Amino acid sequence: MDNMIQTAEAPAIEFVGVSKTYPTGTNALEDVNIRINNGEFVFIVGKSGAGKSTFMKLIMREEKANTGRITVNGFELTSMHRSQIPKLRRTMGIVFQDFRLIPTMNVFDNVAFAMRVVGASGREVRREVTRALAKVGLGDKARSMPLELSGGEQQRVGLARALVNSPKLVIADEPTGNVDPNMSYEIVSLLTEINRRGTTVLMVTHDHNLVRDFQQRVIMLQDGRIVADNPGGDDQ
Numbered sequence: 001m002d003n004m005i006q007t008a009e010a011p012a013i014e015f016v017g018v019s020k021t022y023p024t025g026t027n028a029l030e031d032v033n034i035r036i037n038n039g040e041f042v043f044i045v046g047k048s049g050a051g052k053s054t055f056m057k058l059i060m061r062e063e064k065a066n067t068g069r070i071t072v073n074g075f076e077l078t079s080m081h082r083s084q085i086p087k088l089r090r091t092m093g094i095v096f097q098d099f100r101l102i103p104t105m106n107v108f109d110n111v112a113f114a115m116r117v118v119g120a121s122g123r124e125v126r127r128e129v130t131r132a133l134a135k136v137g138l139g140d141k142a143r144s145m146p147l148e149l150s151g152g153e154q155q156r157v158g159l160a161r162a163l164v165n166s167p168k169l170v171i172a173d174e175p176t177g178n179v180d181p182n183m184s185y186e187i188v189s190l191l192t193e194i195n196r197r198g199t200t201v202l203m204v205t206h207d208h209n210l211v212r213d214f215q216q217r218v219i220m221l222q223d224g225r226i227v228a229d230n231p232g233g234d235d236q
Ligand SMILES: Nc1ncnc2c1ncn2[C@@H]1O[C@H](COP(=O)(O)OP(=O)(O)OP(=O)(O)O)[C@@H](O)[C@H]1O
Pocket: 022, 023, 024, 026, 027, 028, 046, 047, 048, 049, 050, 051, 052, 053, 054, 055
């Protein structure tokens, strides 16, 4: 029954014949066709320059495709007006490799900021920020400043910020790139837990150990093309 519901639904992400050439002439993606369903967890792998970040930037509509059709959470990105971008972004949580916390705001406010910009009430903000910080194990760090935290803790603040608006989709471009191996496992474990509760997760990584150990779908890019799409943990 669950399967029937899932196939009847719109996919979380669909690319049909998508190509992206930067103004410099670099063909970053060529004829990419992929479908990612709601509730999936997908690793995106491939060598440096393969097109992974470009793929993510197209999904968050930070870049626009030259050809093809992209659908994300029901939005048709290729024909969508710029004014719709904030609405699209509200359906996703984004985790950055370099954390991107605001250094002059404490942990609580860094997470709250993501809610305040979408107009949540003060009471809602307090409730959801407290919940998100507890989820990532930082309930006792709400009053700390970002620079007083370790890299792993800063990234967990980034994760809390991505989750606080209960997005349908979380996208993370090398979220473990600047944290130690133990913390990497912790962050992917948190993403796995979030995924188990129904959120679609898309994560770029260079870490073969993570891909092997977490046994999720793996999409491999090479020179802007998808060269492999494996259902469970094989990135070779
Ligand atoms: N803004 C840009 N302008 C011009 N070329 C770009 C731009 N961003 C990326 N590229 C080029 O597009 C190609 C794909 O880049 P992309 O950043 O998507 O690779 P990647 O797989 O994320 O690599 P990495 O693992 O190093 O992060 C590369 O050749 C890169 O030099």
